[in-house]
Amino acid sequence: MKNSIREKRTSLNITQEELSEKLHVSRQTIISLEKGKYKPSLVLAHKLAQIFDCMIEDLFTFEGDENID
Amino acid sequence: MKNSIREKRTSLNITQEELSEKLHVSRQTIISLEKGKYKPSLVLAHKLAQIFDCMIEDLFTFEGDENID
DNA sequence: ACTTTACGTAAAGTGTACTTTACTTTTGTA
DNA sequence: TACAAAAGTAAAGTACACTTTACGTAAAGT
DSSP states (O other): OEEOHHHHHHHTTOOHHHHHHHHTSOHHHHHHHHTTSSOOBHHHHHHHHHHTTSOHHHHEEOOGGGSOO | OEEOHHHHHHHTTOOHHHHHHHHTSOHHHHHHHHTTSSOOBHHHHHHHHHHTTSOHHHHEEOOGGGSOO
């Protein structure tokens, strides 16, 4: 799964720490998400989409068996 | 968090077991999701939205601190 | 009556999303 | 070149999404 969190965040001109505060998660969580180290929960994905004013499906690109065959 | 999985499933006229097979998850997972016992992963939410031909945000209703304040 | 189909509960186990703390590296800028 | 802000790594712990197995119930068909 790919995501465009970093691109959307930088285009809002906010730091990882500021984003983490808006989301009430740790800064590590943001770093790990941007690095693709793990997949966010549905609720976290929803909050990210709210902040970036887009749909969840616009933020994440699902690949391979993450799609229905 | 509320969801309309049961409504969408029954309107497709498929059983919990058939849905679980399409998703490659256990039937228990479907039962628990429909009963609201837990929140699906982002990938599972995406697959459900694909099957029901809708956006993730149409399937789930986020409440309270599941939204940005 | 008996079987099948669909839905449900319970409980124990596994994997991973996310946290916390502490330390290091990079980058911008005075 | 020195300093601070921003980004990064590592590692150990917690919570919960999801699995597996096994059993229970109620309706519908034969």
